[in-house]
Amino acid sequence: MSLYPMKLVTIVCEAILEERVVELLRQAGAHGHTAFSVRGSGNQGERHADISETGNVQVEIIAKPAVAEALLKRLHSELFSSYAMVAYESDVRVMRPDKF
Amino acid sequence: MSLYPMKLVTIVCEAILEERVVELLRQAGAHGHTAFSVRGSGNQGERHADISETGNVQVEIIAKPAVAEALLKRLHSELFSSYAMVAYESDVRVMRPDKF
Amino acid sequence: MSLYPMKLVTIVCEAILEERVVELLRQAGAHGHTAFSVRGSGNQGERHADISETGNVQVEIIAKPAVAEALLKRLHSELFSSYAMVAYESDVRVMRPDKF
Amino acid sequence: MDFFSAIQSNLLSPAVLFFVLGIFAAVTKSDLKFPESLYSTLTIYLLIAIGFKGGVAINEAGIGVVWLPAAAAMTLGGLIPLWTYPVLRHFGKFSIADAGAIAAHYGSVSAVTFIAATNFLKSINQPYETYASAFLAVMESPAIIVGVMLGKGALGGKFSLSDQGVRHALRDSVLGKGVLLLIGSMIIGALSGKGGMASVEGFFVMPFQGVLALFLLEMGMVAGRRLGDLKKVGFFLLLFGISAPILHGSAGVLLGHLVGLSTGGATLMGVLSASASYIAAPAAVRLSLPEANPTFSLTAALAITFPFNITFGIPLFHELAKHLHV
Amino acid sequence: MDFFSAIQSNLLSPAVLFFVLGIFAAVTKSDLKFPESLYSTLTIYLLIAIGFKGGVAINEAGIGVVWLPAAAAMTLGGLIPLWTYPVLRHFGKFSIADAGAIAAHYGSVSAVTFIAATNFLKSINQPYETYASAFLAVMESPAIIVGVMLGKGALGGKFSLSDQGVRHALRDSVLGKGVLLLIGSMIIGALSGKGGMASVEGFFVMPFQGVLALFLLEMGMVAGRRLGDLKKVGFFLLLFGISAPILHGSAGVLLGHLVGLSTGGATLMGVLSASASYIAAPAAVRLSLPEANPTFSLTAALAITFPFNITFGIPLFHELAKHLHV
Amino acid sequence: MDFFSAIQSNLLSPAVLFFVLGIFAAVTKSDLKFPESLYSTLTIYLLIAIGFKGGVAINEAGIGVVWLPAAAAMTLGGLIPLWTYPVLRHFGKFSIADAGAIAAHYGSVSAVTFIAATNFLKSINQPYETYASAFLAVMESPAIIVGVMLGKGALGGKFSLSDQGVRHALRDSVLGKGVLLLIGSMIIGALSGKGGMASVEGFFVMPFQGVLALFLLEMGMVAGRRLGDLKKVGFFLLLFGISAPILHGSAGVLLGHLVGLSTGGATLMGVLSASASYIAAPAAVRLSLPEANPTFSLTAALAITFPFNITFGIPLFHELAKHLHV
Numbered sequence A, B, C: 001m002s003l004y005p006m007k008l009v010t011i012v013c014e015a016i017l018e019e020r021v022v023e024l025l026r027q028a029g030a031h032g033h034t035a036f037s038v039r040g041s042g043n044q045g046e047r048h049a050d051i052s053e054t055g056n057v058q059v060e061i062i063a064k065p066a067v068a069e070a071l072l073k074r075l076h077s078e079l080f081s082s083y084a085m086v087a088y089e090s091d092v093r094v095m096r097p098d099k100f
Numbered sequence D, E, F: 001m002d003f004f005s006a007i008q009s010n011l012l013s014p015a016v017l018f019f020v021l022g023i024f025a026a027v028t029k030s031d032l033k034f035p036e037s038l039y040s041t042l043t044i045y046l047l048i049a050i051g052f053k054g055g056v057a058i059n060e061a062g063i064g065v066v067w068l069p070a071a072a073a074m075t076l077g078g079l080i081p082l083w084t085y086p087v088l089r090h091f092g093k094f095s096i097a098d099a100g101a102i103a104a105h106y107g108s109v110s111a112v113t114f115i116a117a118t119n120f121l122k123s124i125n126q127p128y129e130t131y132a133s134a135f136l137a138v139m140e141s142p143a144i145i146v147g148v149m150l151g152k153g154a155l156g157g158k159f160s161l162s163d164q165g166v167r168h169a170l171r172d173s174v175l176g177k178g179v180l181l182l183i184g185s186m187i188i189g190a191l192s193g194k195g196g197m198a199s200v201e202g203f204f205v206m207p208f209q210g211v212l213a214l215f216l217l218e219m220g221m222v223a224g225r226r227l228g229d230l231k232k233v234g235f236f237l238l239l240f241g242i243s244a245p246i247l248h249g250s251a252g253v254l255l256g257h258l259v260g261l262s263t264g265g266a267t268l269m270g271v272l273s274a275s276a277s278y279i280a281a282p283a284a285v286r287l288s289l290p291e292a293n294p295t296f297s298l299t300a301a302l303a304i305t306f307p308f309n310i311t312f313g314i315p316l317f318h319e320l321a322k323h324l325h326v
């Protein structure tokens, strides 16, 4: 069984941004995403999930390196300065590289 | 403090498959798993989580490299072609290697 | 765009411990965290999430290597022996290193 | 009330209107979203409420009265896939798996359609056998089992019980939450009787209609998201989604009449036969017939047959039942 | 009932007391937490219930009676940001974005404040136009649109519809869940009328007051967590959070009186004008004016104006309405 | 109604039957699952409802009547661990931590057992002091504090307040959601009185019994999953799980009688003493006594004592109370 390297981009941001982030990742060339509601804390203080208005969402995207880079760049230039969020990249291996 | 390398296998699939995936990972030799409900999009279109019938589940398994490989192989041969799902592997480090 | 290496520490533990884990990671020097409710299985048997008393929580922390190490050490000495939990570390890359 | 004013009053019931609102919300991509656990909470509530009420009714009517129409209903459910499958295979050109999957959905039943029918009967003051939810309970599984066997190639001798997916699916269709809650609550209702009913009425009876309206709002959103798939399913399935309920519904009304049900009861048996499952069947079929494309069965059941039944089907089967009883 | 005993009975209503309990729970950092989906479930329930009741009332009163006060309410909502914005800019020294954001919140409305006001009127047996929830529905969006335009620099000619955040926000403020549920349920109520009401009353009317109490417990917790931010918002906003509702509320009562509403109806229009949105506006504003600091608008709306209105504001506007009608 | 028909009618109540259905669902590994937030929603609802009703009752009876039996109940709760602990240590051979943990569970109380008892009394038309939920509220914490101190080795002088887990646990057992909701709602009920009750009755009283049935379905599933652990806990704990409630319940009935409660009220004090906590105590004990094996305390409290109490215990303590009052 061969495994192929791919990037995993993880974004944690205000729940309200989910739709915009999904739009943005499509535009950056990603073919899919996974999302779920989370709570947390950071520079902008505590974010409670009992109210979706104050909760966060975690979005995970498997993508080719170039797409991951494009996505991170756009997040940086368009959303980072205005919203509570973090984003990070890591290395993963998949079995069906053409899926991503 | 020493850390020991281990594999993290992440599976995102139709929520309906959770029980089968857990059975399968036990058979592949894993000693535990963590699961939670997610939503997402991919080749098979959008999957909404408001109805568990259309939602996804994310299953994460820490395991020895051999177990991880066995698990991925079985996922590939038994479930990949029939269901909406992705699976990927990555490297992690743990403190109690005999636990996995 | 430059990316900077950082550690991701992931903790899965009894939901009841969330507050203590958050206190502990602050003390270890982390500046933020993300948490969400999960279910799972391991050495201590199955943990169902329909009742928060028997459910688990997954806590993810991006931190500098030294902080990650301190955190793992304290988890090991203070909580590992008494509670159902796992913790692991992995490598990620971020854009704003001073945030963590 | 004549046929057309019955249809009109049915169309203007809060339940149907909330379903329409849900479709509107989905189509306009509104940010309205039901939280993840609300839908399953409502499902649990509706199944318990309906089972419990049926059980209290059985307690009153006596099991001796219930068994014959229940057995008839169960048989009809198990038979429906037997003629549905060949039609889908030969006229619809569906694959073996797809034909079996769709047949399983149409032989099984929809609890919400049943509830909408009882509401309709109540609103026009048509009495019915209140133990009819027993029919609902026994009609859920048989068609799923038959449909899955057909879809697995039983006609070609390829069906085998050792398939893991099949075992999971059969277990779920017999011990699954739908059957468990319905039959369980029915037994509880039968055991605790009128006294038990008096104590839980404020929860399981009084708010029931409103909860149904809320549930249909969510169902509308789910159906609305499937509207786009209507193009994909093709003209044959569209036609099938309307003509199958008319055919099955008429058969159900007739059978109900033959086993001695009243106009109301025969209407309900017709509605049950006409209805297609979109909760129990999809899950069981997905697990055991993964080669079947769920878009076909779910879109037909949820976006065509369900709306047809709750708007026109119910008054239609009632009309039919009335004519048989003259 | 005189003014002070009205205030006292209002303060001792379960709804207000549960709000206080929620603040207490937040301040003492109790481990009480509402599960993630309960809050949105309660929101959906309250919006549907209130919209539906309003629709049934419109069905009875006739749209001919409703349109004039509704149009007046809508206009007032759209105008409020026009004087609020400059005050915040020049006296409060807020940035363009912050001033627009706060103005949007105060022009828009709070459904829960409205409900608390109808409860108050019921408890003192003061009749009111039951179709008043129509005002609530139409007052939500206009101020958000105006406020966002101001906050985007419309006065400096910098506002543009091509901004993605602005488009999302405007769509949400018109098609958002709040407006969709309110207007949708209102139409359903108007179509299904008294007959529809009879069927869903056991869910949407009878448990309503208790559900509100539960909701306010959660609101109290959310407000309680913001109490710490009171220091950050500064004295000007504290003052603004009390004086704006008094001013807007009085304007609303007066306008209600002028368009022919009864004492109860004028009170409600006053309460709506006085209330500040903490659901629809924050989301829309956050998306379209990210430069605005949500701590300012949310703390003011939720931790100052909301508690003021549900404790003192409501009896005050009622008192005013009574005086105008003498 | 004589003793055996009382037991029989209790066994056939919807609440008990739904508990049995839940056990069945767990044991057969049905796919029935309650969504994550339903359980905590039901908990919040039940605690508020019960606290509020108790508060209204206190408002009516006057605090002068309530304080003595409440103080007695509280004292009894705090004393129970003092004799339970040595028994568990010396006859059960449990470790210090385990004995302390189990003692904490059995001194504390179960709200659902209490509710089931009030239902039982209502169903047999036995009047009782409606302010008895005040006893429930004050009995929750003391035993947890005493049990944790014992489990930490207080008898050996090893207990220290600086332990972080202990501090969290003690705070939770005093400010925890259970006590906060019960006492908070009780104060609200006492402040808003009959008028407040009239407004929220449709939510907190009328659907109450049905909500309890739904809750017990879930409790049954949780207990059912623990059935497998019965083998692990050993014969001694099985015996303890039945004899401790009989002993504590009898003591409670007697004490209730001595402080002047009616037959119904003495029954309730007995039931409270007999009940073992499976919500508040487990959480607090887990945090402060991590060395204790939760399988022991939880299995005993949930899978042995709870079922015993809601089936046989309640009628038994009532019988006892009746005899004392002759």
Ligand SMILES: Nc1ncnc2c1ncn2[C@@H]1O[C@H](COP(=O)(O)O)[C@@H](O)[C@H]1O
Residues within 6 Å of the ligand: A012, A013, A039, A040, A041, A042, A043, A044, A045, A046, A047, A056, A083, A084, A085, A086, C030, C031, C032, C033, C034, C035, C060, C061, C062, C063, C100
């Ligand atoms: N160091 C961190 N590790 C994990 N998650 C974080 C971290 N910092 C922030 N977050 C998440 O990102 C959200 C926004 O962060 P911030 O913009 O720093 O307030 C927080 O609410 C957390 O959910």
Ligand SMILES: Nc1ncnc2c1ncn2[C@@H]1O[C@H](COP(=O)(O)O)[C@@H](O)[C@H]1O
Residues within 6 Å of the ligand: A030, A031, A032, A033, A034, A035, A060, A061, A062, A063, A100, B012, B013, B039, B040, B041, B042, B043, B044, B045, B046, B047, B056, B083, B084, B085, B086
């Ligand atoms: N590129 C991706 N990144 C992250 N998650 C994905 C991706 N593609 C698919 N998924 C997840 O896997 C599920 C099934 O994918 P698919 O089989 O492609 O429809 C989706 O609903 C997503 O939750």
Ligand SMILES: Nc1ncnc2c1ncn2[C@@H]1O[C@H](COP(=O)(O)O)[C@@H](O)[C@H]1O
Residues within 6 Å of the ligand: B030, B031, B032, B033, B034, B035, B060, B061, B062, B063, B100, C012, C013, C039, C040, C041, C042, C043, C044, C045, C046, C047, C056, C083, C084, C085, C086
């Ligand atoms: N091998 C594993 N892979 C992923 N998650 C695990 C694994 N083992 C344990 N867990 C998670 O950690 C929790 C506690 O584990 P344990 O202490 O082994 O019972 C489990 O309930 C799972 O959620």
Ligand code: NA
Residues within 6 Å of the ligand: D105, D106, D107, D108, D109, D110, D248, D272, D273, D274, D275, D276, D277
């Ligand atoms: Na059918």
Ligand code: NA
Residues within 6 Å of the ligand: E105, E106, E107, E108, E109, E110, E248, E272, E273, E274, E275, E276, E277
């Ligand atoms: Na306003």
Ligand code: NA
Residues within 6 Å of the ligand: F105, F106, F107, F108, F109, F110, F248, F272, F273, F274, F275, F276, F277
């Ligand atoms: Na006790």
